Amino acid sequence: MPEPTIEVTVTRQEPGGPPREETFEVPYGERSSVLDLLDAIKEREDPSLTYRWSCRSGVCGSCGVSVNGSPRLACETGAAGYRASGIRLAPLAGVAVERDLVTSPADFVSKLRSVLPWLIDDAGAGAGAGEVAAGSSAPAPLGSMEPGPPASDSLASGTLASGQAAPTTQSPAELSAFADFTACVNCLLCYAACPVVKEMPEFVGPAAIAIARRWDLDSRDHGAQQRAPFLLETEFAIWPCIQDGSCTIACPKGVDPARALRDYQREAMG
Amino acid sequence: MADNSLRIERADVVIVGGGAAGLRAALAAAAAGARVALVSKVYPMRSHTVAAEGGAAGVQPATGDTFEQHLADTLRSGAGLSHPVAVEEVVRRAPEELIHLERLGMPWSRTPDGLPAVRPFGGMSHPRTWYAADKTGHHLLHTLFQATLRSPLIRRYDEHVVLELLTTEPSPAGTRAAAGAVEGVVGYDQARGEAVLWQASTVILATGGYARAWGTSTNAGIVTGDGLTMALRAGLPLRDLEMVQVHPTGLPGSGILITEAARGEGGVLLDAAGERYLADYGLGPVTEPGSPEAGRMELGRRDALSQAFWQADRDGRTAATADGSVVYLDLRHLGDEVLRERLPLVRELARRFAGVDPARELIPVRPAAHYTMGGIVADVRGQVRDADGAVVAGLFAAGECASIGLHGANRLGSNSLVEALVLGAAAGTGAAQATARRATPPPSPALLEARARELLAPWLALRGRGTEPPAAIRREVGQVLDRHLLIFREAAGLQQAATALAGLAVRLADARVADTSAVWNTDWAEAVELHSLLTLARGAVQAALAREESRGAHQRLDFPEAAAVPRHSLTTAAPDGTLTTCFAEVTDA
Ligand SMILES: Cc1cc2nc3c(=O)[nH]c(=O)nc-3n(C[C@H](O)[C@H](O)[C@H](O)COP(=O)(O)OP(=O)(O)OC[C@H]3O[C@@H](n4cnc5c(N)ncnc54)[C@H](O)[C@@H]3O)c2cc1C
Ligand code: SF4
Ligand code: FES
Numbered sequence: 001m002p003e004p005t006i007e008v009t010v011t012r013q014e015p016g017g018p019p020r021e022e023t024f025e026v027p028y029g030e031r032s033s034v035l036d037l038l039d040a041i042k043e044r045e046d047p048s049l050t051y052r053w054s055c056r057s058g059v060c061g062s063c064g065v066s067v068n069g070s071p072r073l074a075c076e077t078g079a080a081g082y083r084a085s086g087i088r089l090a091p092l093a094g095v096a097v098e099r100d101l102v103t104s105p106a107d108f109v110s111k112l113r114s115v116l117p118w119l120i121d122d123a124g125a126g127a128g129a130g131e132v133a134a135g136s137s138a139p140a141p142l143g144s145m146e147p148g149p150p151a152s153d154s155l156a157s158g159t160l161a162s163g164q165a166a167p168t169t170q171s172p173a174e175l176s177a178f179a180d181f182t183a184c185v186n187c188l189l190c191y192a193a194c195p196v197v198k199e200m201p202e203f204v205g206p207a208a209i210a211i212a213r214r215w216d217l218d219s220r221d222h223g224a225q226q227r228a229p230f231l232l233e234t235e236f237a238i239w240p241c242i243q244d245g246s247c248t249i250a251c252p253k254g255v256d257p258a259r260a261l262r263d264y265q266r267e268a269m270g
Numbered sequence: 271m272a273d274n275s276l277r278i279e280r281a282d283v284v285i286v287g288g289g290a291a292g293l294r295a296a297l298a299a300a301a302a303g304a305r306v307a308l309v310s311k312v313y314p315m316r317s318h319t320v321a322a323e324g325g326a327a328g329v330q331p332a333t334g335d336t337f338e339q340h341l342a343d344t345l346r347s348g349a350g351l352s353h354p355v356a357v358e359e360v361v362r363r364a365p366e367e368l369i370h371l372e373r374l375g376m377p378w379s380r381t382p383d384g385l386p387a388v389r390p391f392g393g394m395s396h397p398r399t400w401y402a403a404d405k406t407g408h409h410l411l412h413t414l415f416q417a418t419l420r421s422p423l424i425r426r427y428d429e430h431v432v433l434e435l436l437t438t439e440p441s442p443a444g445t446r447a448a449a450g451a452v453e454g455v456v457g458y459d460q461a462r463g464e465a466v467l468w469q470a471s472t473v474i475l476a477t478g479g480y481a482r483a484w485g486t487s488t489n490a491g492i493v494t495g496d497g498l499t500m501a502l503r504a505g506l507p508l509r510d511l512e513m514v515q516v517h518p519t520g521l522p523g524s525g526i527l528i529t530e531a532a533r534g535e536g537g538v539l540l541d542a543a544g545e546r547y548l549a550d551y552g553l554g555p556v557t558e559p560g561s562p563e564a565g566r567m568e569l570g571r572r573d574a575l576s577q578a579f580w581q582a583d584r585d586g587r588t589a590a591t592a593d594g595s596v597v598y599l600d601l602r603h604l605g606d607e608v609l610r611e612r613l614p615l616v617r618e619l620a621r622r623f624a625g626v627d628p629a630r631e632l633i634p635v636r637p638a639a640h641y642t643m644g645g646i647v648a649d650v651r652g653q654v655r656d657a658d659g660a661v662v663a664g665l666f667a668a669g670e671c672a673s674i675g676l677h678g679a680n681r682l683g684s685n686s687l688v689e690a691l692v693l694g695a696a697a698g699t700g701a702a703q704a705t706a707r708r709a710t711p712p713p714s715p716a717l718l719e720a721r722a723r724e725l726l727a728p729w730l731a732l733r734g735r736g737t738e739p740p741a742a743i744r745r746e747v748g749q750v751l752d753r754h755l756l757i758f759r760e761a762a763g764l765q766q767a768a769t770a771l772a773g774l775a776v777r778l779a780d781a782r783v784a785d786t787s788a789v790w791n792t793d794w795a796e797a798v799e800l801h802s803l804l805t806l807a808r809g810a811v812q813a814a815l816a817r818e819e820s821r822g823a824h825q826r827l828d829f830p831e832a833a834a835v836p837r838h839s840l841t842t843a844a845p846d847g848t849l850t851t852c853f854a855e856v857t858d859a
Contacts, residue, residue, distance in 0.1 A: 015463075015789045031523075031625070043741040047793040048785035052312075055490040057526045057619060059408060060316045076622050098461050099790035105313055106428075109419075117416040119375035167372045169384030175377060182377050182409060186315055211416075218375060 003027035006079060007086035008037055010049065012100045019097075022046075028079045034087065035063055035074040038101075050100035058252065061185030064192070065101050066090040071189035073252050092192035094201070108188055111204045114230060115212035115237075120223025174219040181214035181260065183253045190257055193250035195242070202236040206247035206257030209238060213260035231264060238264040276722060277459070277466045278715070281307035281425065282705040283698070284455055284468045286432045286497060287476030288314025290407075290690035291669025291697075293414035294367075295474050295652075298698025300423040304705055307468050308418070309427040309457065311492060311795075315415045318478055318490045319690070322407025323529035323615055325399035326687035328364035330388055335396040337361050344685060347393050347571060348678020349822035350836030351510065351856060356675035359650045360685075360692045367691040368400050376413045377402050389534050390564050391684045393571040397564075399684040404531050404615040410687065430466060431795055432457035432496065434725040435473060435504045435665070438713055452664040453712060455500075456722045458729075460795065463788030465730065467722040469715075471708045472664045472701035475501065475646060475654075476694065479670035481514060483803040483810075484639030484756070485748025486594070488520050488527040494799040495806045497671040501646045502805065507657045507840040509673040510644035511806060512814035513823050515681050516757055518575035520638025521624050522593035528635055530683050532601060532616050533568035535608065536560040539575075540598045540632065541582055542589040547597070551578035559603050573680055573757075573823050576637045580757045591634060598632035605629065637757060641681050643823065644810075645673035647840070652697030657842060659857070664708075666701050668693035675856075679822020679836075733794050736782035740797050743778050747771065747800075747807050755807075755814055760827040764815040771808045775847075778804055809849050813839040816851045 005025045013019045024045055026037045035053055042049045051074070052062040058076040065074050068088050079087065095103035190206035191197050197205055212231055216224045231237045241261040248258040283299045285292050288310030296308045310317065329335045340361045345352050368386070372378055378386040379401050390397040402409040418424050436454040454469040480495025481487050498508055518539075519528045533539075538559045541547040546567065549556045553570040557563045568575075579597060582588055588595035601609060601616070606629040609617045613628075620628045646667040647655045652674075654665040669690040676689050712718070754767035778800060785793035819833040820826050837853040844850070 014787070042793075043739065047739065047783075048787060048791075050787075050790050050792050054312060054316050054492050055318070055321055056524060057321065057623060059405075059615075060312075060318075060320050060490065062312065062316050099787070102790055104461065109313075112416070113419045116420075118420045119373065119417075121373070167369045167378075167386055170380055171384045172380050172382065174384075175380055179377060182412070183405075184412075185320075185408070186313075186412075215375070218377075220375065 004083070006037070006083055008041065009086065009088045010041070010100070011090035012049070013091070013097050015099055030080050032079045033075050034065070034067055034072065034077045034079055034089070037079050037087065038074060038089070050102050052102055059185065061187035064092050064187045064189050066092055066192060071192035071250050073187060073189070076252065092188060094191050094194070094197045095188065105186065105188060108186065108191065108205070108208065111208045112211060114204065115208050116223060116227050117211050117215060119215065119218065119221050120226055121220070168220050170219050177219070178214045178217035181210050181217070181255060184210055184255050185253055187252065189250045189252060190247035193246040195244050195246060196240045200236070200240055203240045204237045206261070207255070209264065210255050210257040210260040213264065232268045238268070241265065275464055276719060277464050278719070279307060279427070279466060279468045281305050281468060281470045283307070283472045283474065283701045284309060284470040285474045285476060285698075286455060287317070287478060287669065287671070288312070288415070289317035289319040289476060289478055289669060290410055290414065290687055291694040292474070292476035293411070293418055294691050294694030295476055295668055295698035295701070296418050296424050297414070297421070298695040299702040300421040302699050302702035304423065304702035306424045307427060307470065308424055309430050309432055309455070309468065311429065311431045313428045314418070314426070315412055317411060318493050319407045319411045319687070321488075321490060321527065322410070322687055323404045323527060324391060324531040324534070325389065325401030325406045325684050326364075326368060326410070326691070327391070327394065327398050327682070327684040328368040328400055328688060329361070329398055330365065330386070332385065333388060333397065335398050339395050340364070340398060343393060343395050344676065344682055345678075347680045347682045347822070349680060349832070350678065351675070351822065351838060352678030353675030353856065356650045360676050360689055363692040364688040367688060367695065371410065371413060371691070374413050374417045377409050379403055389531060390562060390569060391534055391682070392530055392569045392575075393565070393682045394684070395564055401531065404529050404613050407687070427459070427466070429460045430457050431460060431798065432500070433729045433798065435500050436467065436469075436718065436722060436725065437504050438717075438721070452662065453718060456725050460790050463790070465726050467718065469712065469718060471705040471712065472666065474652065474666040474668060474697045474701050475671055476667070476669045477671045479642035479645070480803065480806045481639045481642050483747060483751055483807045484514070485745065485752040486520060486525045486636070487639040487748075488517055488525050489639070494802045495642070495671070496799065496802050497667070498646055499802040499805050501654070501667070502843045505656070505842070506654065506662065507647055507842045508644060508809060509647045509838050509840055510679070510813070511810040511841050512755070512817055512839060513643035513679055514639055514755070514810065515572060515641040515643065515823050516576040516637045517640035518572055518579055518637050519599055519635040521619070522591055522596050522634055522636050524623055525638040526619055526623050527638070527640070528599060528616055528619065528633060530572070532599060532613055534562060535612055536562050536604055537568065537599050537601045539568055540600050541587040542597070543587065547582045547587055548575065548578050551581050553578060559600070571680070572683065573825070576757045577825065579637050589634070594636055596634040596636045599635050600632050601628040602630060602632075639751070639756065641686060642670065643673070643677040643679065643681050645671050648672045648674050650674055650696070651700050652693050653700065657840060664704060666697040668697040679824060729798060732783050732797055733791060734783060734786040736780045738777055738781055739784075740778065740781040740800050743774050743781060744800050744803070746774055747804055750774075751807055751810070755811055758825050758827050759814050761815065764811055767811045768808070768815065771804065771811060775804055775808065805843075809841040809851070812849055813841055813851045816853070
C-alpha cells in the first residue's frame with residue numbers, strides 16, 4: 001500500500017532574494033509533526049531547505065513557523081490534521097528572514113534587554129552592573145596548578161561554609177504571582193500573531209513585556225521603578241498594545257502577554 | 271560560495287557554548303573583569319540545558335542532609351572512577367551555586383515556609399534535588415541567559431559554529447602530547463556566511479555531551495560532542511567515552527525524556543501484565559504506590575532500572591510497539607492536580623508526544639541514551655589536562671563535555687546541572703585570571719590568520735562535494751550504537767559495531783553536502799556535526815571493547831565482574847584519525 005502523502009507548500013527565500021513558493025508531496029504518518037515533514041523534504045527532495053530545530057519536544061523554542069497562516073511550533077504541531085487542506089509553511093511574520101524559514105531573533109533579544117530582564121535587588125544597580133556577587137565565583141587558591149585543598153572543615157561539620165548567603169524566602173503564593181510569565185520559551189509566535197507588530201516593528205512586543213512583568217511581580221525584585229521609565233513613559237513599550245489578544249491565543253506555553261500589557265496600562269492610568 | 275574572507279574578533283576569554291556551563295562561566299569571567307566572547311551554535315536559550323526537568327542536587331543542612339552523604343552517594347554511583355577531591359569540591363560548592371542562582375531570580379519551587387524545596391532522586395540517600403516544577407533546566411537557562419544580558423563585558427556570537435581550537439602548532443604527528451598553547455578558536459557565522467577567528471588567551475569549552483549519537487536518545491539534535499572532537503584533534507585525550515548513562519524512561523520513538531521526578535513523586539513502573547516487575551530484578555521489596563523510597567524500586571539507580579528493562583524484555587514481560595518494546599509508567603494514582611502542579615511538563619509531553627493523558631492512562635516508556643559521563647580531561651578548576659596529566663595552557667572545559675572525575679562510571683541524576691554551574695564558575699574565574707597573568711605576547715596576527723585558514727579549509731571545502739546524502743549515515747550510526755552500546759555490551763557485538771562504524775566513516779568521507787550556500791547552510795552544519803558524532807561513536811565502541819570488565823554504566827555480558835583496580839580509558843587520535851585507547855589509573859587530578 002502506498003504511504004499516504006500530504007501536499008506541503010513552503011515559502012522560500014535566499015538571503016536578499018525574493019520569496020518564492022515550492023510544493024512537495026510528503027509522506028506522513030498519524031504521529032508525524034510538521035517538523036518531521038520538513039525533515040523528510042530536506043532528506044529526500046532538497047537538502048538546501050533551511051529551518052531551525054533542536055529539542056523536538058516543544059521546550060527550546062527554535063522551530064516557530066507559520067502553518068497555514070498561524071504561528072506554530074513545528075515540532076509539536078501534528079501534520080495529520082491538515083490532510084484535507086494541505087500545509088502552507090512560511091517564515092514567522094513580522095521578523096527579518098535570514099533564509100527560507102529562518103528568521104532573526106536578534107531584534108527580540110535587544111528589546112528584551114531594554115526591559116532590564118534580571119533581578120534588581122535592594123542595592124539596585126541598574127543596567128550594566130555585572131553579575132550579582134557570588135561566594136562561589138572565587139575558587140580555591142590561585143597560582144598553584146593543583147586542585148585546591150579539600151574543604152574538610154565544612155564537610156566534617158556538615159554545615160554550609162561560613163559566610164555563605166542564605167536563600168531569600170519566597171512563599172508558594174509569591175511564586176505563583178509571577179510563575180505563569182516564566183514559562184516563555186522565546187519562540188516569538190506572539191510577535192508573529194500581533195497585529196501591532198506588523199504596523200509598528202519598534203513595538204517592544206508581547207514576550208518582552210511579559211518577561212518585564214515576570215520580574216516586576218517577583219517578590220525578590222525591587223526594580224519596578226527602574227523599569228518604569230522605559231515601560232511606561234516611552235512610545236514603543238506598553239502603549240502601542242490595542243488589547244487584541246492574539247499573542248495570548250498564539251502562545252504555545254500558556255503565557256498570557258496580553259494580561260501583562262493590560263495590567264501595565266491599567267496601573268499606569270491609575 | 272563566499273570569498274575567502276576571515277573576520278577577526280578579539281576577547282580576553284572565549285567561551286564555546288551557551289548552556290548552563292557556558293553562561294555561568296561568562297558571568298564569572300565578566301565578574302572578574304574579563305571581556306568575554308560567548309560563542310554558541312544556537313541562541314543560548316535554545317541550548318540543551320533547557321530540556322533538564324528534574325532538578326539540581328545541593329545539600330540543605332536544614333533538612334538533616336550532609337555533605338558527607340552527598341559525597342558518599344556520588345562516589346558509590348561512580349563505581350571507582352570518581353575522584354574524591356573532585357566530588358568533594360562540587361558537593362561543597364553546590365549549595366552556594368544554587369543560592370547564587372536564587373539571587374539571580376531562579377524561580378525555585380518552595381516549601382510552605384518559603385525555602386527552596388527539595389525532592390528525592392534515584393541513588394540519592396536523602397532528598398536534595400532543588401527543582402523548579404519539572405522545568406528546572408528551562409528556568410535555569412533563561413535565568414542565566416537574562417543575567418548575561420546585564421553585563422556589558424559579555425559579547426554574544428549567536429549561531430556561530432565553532433570548528434577548531436586554534437593552537438599555535440599542529441599537533442605533533444603520532445604523539446599523544448598536546449599541541450602548542452591555545453590562542454583562540456575558529457568557526458563560522460551562519461547568518462552572515464563568514465569564517466571567523468576569535469583570538470583570546472584563554473578558551474573555555476562548554477559544548478555539552480554527545481548522547482545524540484545514539485538513535486534512541488533523550489538529547490536534542492545539537493548535542494553532538496563538537497568540543498570533544500575539537501580537543502581530540504588538538505592532540506588531547508578523551509576519558510571514559512564508553513560510559514553513557516541510559517535513562518530508563520524515554521518515550522518510544524522520539525526518546526523524549528519522562529523525568530525521574532515522575533517516579534520521585536510516586537509514579538510506578540509496570541510490565542505488560544501490569545505488574546511491578548522491578549521487584550523481580552533485585553530492586554525490591556515493593557514499595558506502596560505513591561510512597562517512593564530512596565534507593566528502592568522506581569527510585570533505584572538508573573542503570574539498575576535500565577538493566578531490569580533489558581531482563582524483563584528478555585523474559586517476555588514487555589509490550590511490543592512499532593517503536594520497540596515498552597513498559598509502562600503509571601501516574602494515574604497521583605491525580606490530575608499533582609500532575610498539573612508538580613509535573614506539568616510530563617503531563618504536556620505525554621499528551622502531545624505519546625497521545626496519552628497520564629491522569630487516566632499509562633505512559634509507554636523504554637530506555638534511551640541520556641548522558642555521557644566521559645569527556646575532555648579536566649581538573650576541578652576546569653583546567654584541561656593532556657595525556658600526561660599536565661595542564662594545557664589557556665584551555666578550560668566545563669559541563670557535560672568535561673570529565674572532571676565527578677560522575678565516574680555513572681552519574682547520579684541532578685548532579686550534572688550543579689557540575690555545570692560549579693565548573694562553569696570555576697573555569698570562568700580561572701580563565702579570566704589566566705588571561706590577566708599571561709606573560710608571553712600572543713603570536714603575530716599574520717601567523718594566527720594563516721593557521722586559522724589552514725584549520726578552516728577542510729571544513730569549508732565540504733560544501734558542494736561528495737555523493738551520498740548524510741542523513742542515512744547518521745541514522746545508521748544511531749542504530750549501531752543502540753544495538754551494541756546501550757545497556758549490556760559484549761565482545762562480538764562491539765566488534766560488529768566497530769566494523770560497521772569503520773564502514774560508515776568511509777561513506778562519510780564521501781558524504782554529499784549538496785547545498786553550497788554561504789549563508790545558513792544547515793546541510794553543511796549537519797555534516798560537520800555528523801563528523802563529530804561518528805568519531806565519538808568509534809571512540810566509545812573502541813573503549814567499550816577494550817574495557818573487559820563491568821563497572822557502572824558499562825556492563826559486559828562476557829565480563830560480568832569489575833576489575834580489582836578501577837582505571838580510566840583514555841582515547842587519543844593520530845593525525846590520520848586513527849584512534850588509540852589506553853587505560854590509566856584513577857588519580858586525584
Ligand atoms: C532531557 C534531559 C533532562 C535532563 N535532566 C537533568 C536534571 O534534571 N538534572 C541534572 O542535573 N541534569 C539533567 N540533565 C543533564 C544536563 O541537562 C546536562 O548535562 C547539562 O545541561 C549540560 O549543560 P552544558 O552547559 O554542559 O551543555 P548544553 O546545555 O548542552 O550546552 C552546550 C552549548 O554548546 C554549544 N555548542 C556545542 N557545539 C558547538 C559548536 N561547535 N560551536 C558553537 N557552540 C557549540 C551549544 O550551542 C550550547 O549552547 C538532563 C539532560 C537531558 C538530555
Ligand atoms: S510569550 Fe508565548 S508565544 Fe510569546 S515568545 Fe513567549 S512562549 Fe512564545
Ligand atoms: S524543536 Fe525545540 S521547540 Fe520545536
